[in-house]
Amino acid sequence: DIQMTQSPSSLSASVGDRVTITCQASQDISNYLNWYQQKPGKAPKLLIYDASNLETGVPSRFSGSGSGTDFTFTISSLQPEDIATYYCQQYDNLPSWTFGQGTKVEIK
Amino acid sequence: QVQLVQSGAEVKKPGASVKVSCKASGYTFTSYGISWVRQAPGQGLEWMGWISAYNGNTNYAQKLQGRVTMTTDTSTSTAYMELRSLRSDDTAVYYCARVGTVTTYFDYWGQGTLVTVSS
Numbered sequence: 001d002i003q004m005t006q007s008p009s010s011l012s013a014s015v016g017d018r019v020t021i022t023c024q025a026s027q028d029i030s031n032y033l034n035w036y037q038q039k040p041g042k043a044p045k046l047l048i049y050d051a052s053n054l055e056t057g058v059p060s061r062f063s064g065s066g067s068g069t070d071f072t073f074t075i076s077s078l079q080p081e082d083i084a085t086y087y088c089q090q091y092d093n094l095p096s097w098t099f100g101q102g103t104k105v106e107i108k
Numbered sequence: 109q110v111q112l113v114q115s116g117a118e119v120k121k122p123g124a125s126v127k128v129s130c131k132a133s134g135y136t137f138t139s140y141g142i143s144w145v146r147q148a149p150g151q152g153l154e155w156m157g158w159i160s161a162y163n164g165n166t167n168y169a170q171k172l173q174g175r176v177t178m179t180t181d182t183s184t185s186t187a188y189m190e191l192r193s194l195r196s197d198d199t200a201v202y203y204c205a206r207v208g209t210v211t212t213y214f215d216y217w218g219q220g221t222l223v224t225v226s227s
């Protein structure tokens with residue numbers, strides 16, 4: 001099974017800061033990497049698919065990059081409404097999926 | 109608009125079974141698959157399995173093999189997830205999510221169903 005290592009597990013940043021979350025796969029997953037945002041008590045929401053594609057309607061301050069085993073998710077200017085937990089998700093051609101452990105983002 | 113509406117909260121005793129439904133609307137049901145994801149209290153997301161609404165093919169997470177069954181009813185555009193031999197650590201919110209046949213992401217999610225396993 002492919003393992004996903006997401007870091008950090010939590011972070012605290014100020015409004016307007018640039019925030020970066022990383023996800024590392026245990027083997028090459030090409031660009032089969034998605035990012036989700038989950039707010040408390042709500043279902044996850046797709047933000048980025050196939051490593052770097054912004055889902056329709058998602059603000060452009062969110063972005064993703066990477067391929068192979070190393071991936072990055074960035075919020076270019078943190079907003080109060082971005083307080084949430086973010087998850088990476090990899091796809092394996094079985095089909096099966098694995099989520100990262102999650103990163104809780106808080107305002108400093 | 110695409111919607112996935114799940115059945116209501118359940119309370120079950122250890123050893124019992126639960127069946128959660130996920131009714132789809134706003135798209136052609138058989139053109140997509142449905143994945144199930146669960147989240148224990150205060151924990152992360154765990155993928156449980158996938159079913160093709162086109163042909164009923166399934167793939168389950170290894171740790172749930174033998175205890176979970178996913179089915180669809182194309183006449184009502186509804187997906188079902190049944191989990192048997194429930195244990196206390198199955199207490200979680202269970203989500204269904206739509207996944208495309210040629211895409212690899214979950215673009216629409218149900219609202220979640222809380223399943224509580226307690227004696």
